[in-house]
Amino acid sequence: MSLKSLAAKIFAHKIHNDTQKWAQRPVETQQKVFRDLIRQAQTTAFGKDHHFDQIHSHADFVKHVPIRDYEQLKSYVDRVVQGEENVLWKGKPLYFAKTSGTTSGAKYIPLTKESMPFHIQAARNAILSYIHETGNADFVDGKMIFLQGSPKLEMKNGIQLGRLSGIVAHYVPNYLQRNRLPSWETNCIDDWETKVDAIVQETITQNMSVISGIPSWVQMYFEKLVQTAGKPVGELFPNFNLFIYGGVNYEPYRAKFEQLMGRKVDAIELFPASEGFFAYQDSQKEKGMLLLLNSGIFYEFVKADEFFNANPRRYTIGEVELGINYVMLLSTNAGLWCYNIGDTVQFTSLSPYRVIVSGRIKHFISAFGEHVIGKEVEEALRQSVEGTTVRINEFTVAPQITPKEGLPYHEWLIEFENAPEDLNAFALKIDQAMRQQNVYYDDLITGNVLRTVVITPVVSNGFQTYMKSIGKLGGQNKLPRLANDRTIADQLPLL
The missing domain is CATH 3.40.50.12780 (ANL, N-terminal domain)
Structure with a gap:
């Protein structure tokens, strides 16, 4: 010593x-x-x-x-x-x-x-x-x-x-x-x-x-x-x-x-x-x-x-x-x-x-009264990748209030390092974890106000590209995990 x-x-x-x-x-x-x-x-x-x-x-x-x-x-x-x-x-x-x-x-x-x-x-x-x-x-x-x-x-x-x-x-x-x-x-x-x-x-x-x-x-x-x-x-x-x-x-x-x-x-x-x-x-x-x-x-x-x-x-x-x-x-x-x-x-x-x-x-989703917070989406993702080979670089979540068809939903925009074989099954795991944590969200799914989570893959380094485009790459800048609007979601480069 x-x-x-x-x-x-x-x-x-x-x-x-x-x-x-x-x-x-x-x-x-x-x-x-x-x-x-x-x-x-x-x-x-x-x-x-x-x-x-x-x-x-x-x-x-x-x-x-x-x-x-x-x-x-x-x-x-x-x-x-x-x-x-x-x-x-x-x-x-x-x-x-x-x-x-x-x-x-x-x-x-x-x-x-x-x-x-x-x-x-x-x-x-x-x-x-x-x-x-x-x-x-x-x-x-x-x-x-x-x-x-x-x-x-x-x-x-x-x-x-x-x-x-x-x-x-x-x-x-x-x-x-x-x-x-x-x-x-x-x-x-x-x-x-x-x-x-x-x-x-x-x-x-x-x-x-x-x-x-x-x-x-x-x-x-x-x-x-x-x-x-x-x-x-x-x-x-x-x-x-x-x-x-x-x-x-x-x-x-x-x-x-x-x-x-x-x-x-x-x-x-x-x-x-x-x-x-x-x-x-x-x-x-x-x-x-x-x-x-x-x-x-x-x-x-x-x-x-x-x-x-x-x-x-x-x-x-x-x-x-x-x-x-x-x-x-x-x-x-x-x-x-x-x-x-x-x-x-x-x-x-x-x-x-x-x-x-x-x-x-200020970072939450309650477009339909669900009161979803950052801890809940992070925990849902943690549970969903546990014991799998899925690797995630970055993610954010936003509401899709006016989809082209079907019910509104929460869109998870994820940059995968190693994507799941079945994206829909992975989305259902996230959705189930969210429903277990948040009774308001569960009620909205049960009541057919919302449909289950939709995952949209983001291109490799897509979040870095976005942060650089708004002058916030590096340092102490942090990406919001979720938002009650689509300001971030609509600017991300998608696969």
């Missing part, structure tokens, strides 16, 4: 003990975060506008601070972007994380000196948690790659601006710099396909032990490695034993990844966003990710099926239940207040509090 791996094990034990202290006192931990946030922001423009001096309880907070998304908070953010101080949080942010917006165009998410350390600590602690549980620390001596956006930053009214992953690249600790790939120059390449080619050339002869990134883009890297080396990734990198991912569910990619790797590799799931680092997988044995309750974020939850009601109830951490689909709301030490990031979660454990990401509140 190297000195470095021994030190990692000792540090991992300390961080585990520190984590247990707050994880075993979740309600008290969140109450302290809440009080600190209100106190520190009391004299900001937002705090004054929303009577923070009168907020002493969660009920007071609900009374004075409504639920907002980015568009509804934009008037305050614009003031920050223009250089005004003490608007959403004290002083000025350190950075703006620039993300793709919806109706408002680009979004500028503030990162402050109080919030930035938690982004770094959470990623570090996820790895340390794995080391503590498994005792495996040998990978710290190998090379590590983090597929991410460019670290090049711009200036906007005296505040640095960039992609979150590019900003975080500036905070890689010194003890990891010698192990870290790709090079700074390669990381700065903007074109994703060119960048991946360069990363392949830099890493193909290295002792890679940790690989991290959004699964869809890591898959692209793995495919190019296999094409270049003519062997599975696990054979090319015999010491590659840890895959770290976030952003999307890994399960739809698992079979394809294991084929590309040629063997199983331990994985750690993360739940990061520009707005905060919310959770990480703290156990290889338990389902879900540990919700980070002491990281400068106060969480509220609204049941997804009540979210669009007038004044839905906002639950705090001590009031949530297992298995319910919640919209997650944030108030943070970067100045976001009762902020809807759009993600929905379900709790898999209440001691400690662990969550899975179940989808997006």
Whole structure:
């Protein structure tokens, strides 16, 4: 055992003990975060506008601070972007994380000196948690790659601006710099396909032990490695034993990844966003990710099926239940207040509090009242490929409301690596799995309102072609698993 791996094990034990202290006192931990946030922001423009001096309880907070998304908070953010101080949080942010917006165009998410350390600590602690549980620390001596956006930053009214992953690249600790790939120059390449080619050339002869990134883009890297080396990734990198991912569910990619790797590799799931680092997988044995309750974020939850009601109830951490689909709301030490990031979660454990990401509140299909969410389509696909030779690169689901003939249906647009022999039988397996999960969908099939699932194959690399056409190939960009319209479905190149 190297000195470095021994030190990692000792540090991992300390961080585990520190984590247990707050994880075993979740309600008290969140109450302290809440009080600190209100106190520190009391004299900001937002705090004054929303009577923070009168907020002493969660009920007071609900009374004075409504639920907002980015568009509804934009008037305050614009003031920050223009250089005004003490608007959403004290002083000025350190950075703006620039993300793709919806109706408002680009979004500028503030990162402050109080919030930035938690982004770094959470990623570090996820790895340390794995080391503590498994005792495996040998990978710290190998090379590590983090597929991410460019670290090049711009200036906007005296505040640095960039992609979150590019900003975080500036905070890689010194003890990891010698192990870290790709090079700074390669990381700065903007074109994703060119960048991946360069990363392949830099890493193909290295002792890679940790690989991290959004699964869809890591898959692209793995495919190019296999094409270049003519062997599975696990054979090319015999010491590659840890895959770290976030952003999307890994399960739809698992079979394809294991084929590309040629063997199983331990994985750690993360739940990061520009707005905060919310959770990480703290156990290889338990389902879900540990919700980070002491990281400068106060969480509220609204049941997804009540979210669009007038004044839905906002639950705090001590009031949530297992298995319910919640919209997650944030108030943070970067100045976001009762902020809807759009993600929905379900709790898999209440001691400690662990969550899975179940989808997006804006990404669902309910063209006929079926309320289908991302978790359901991912689970249906997982069940349908299990124990088969079917391999899937990517997929999305959309309603077909006005078919040329017959009843409406849900169309599954799938890019197969290895297609099933009988596409109709495979579609029926998916349909049955959907009916078992979603009673509304089952009722619509039973009542002959919808016909069963229809699968439409997409050409090889068709999803990459689509993402490139809309300027979202690579980086932190993710393909929606489903939509309530056909905006994506009608643009995909089909077989």
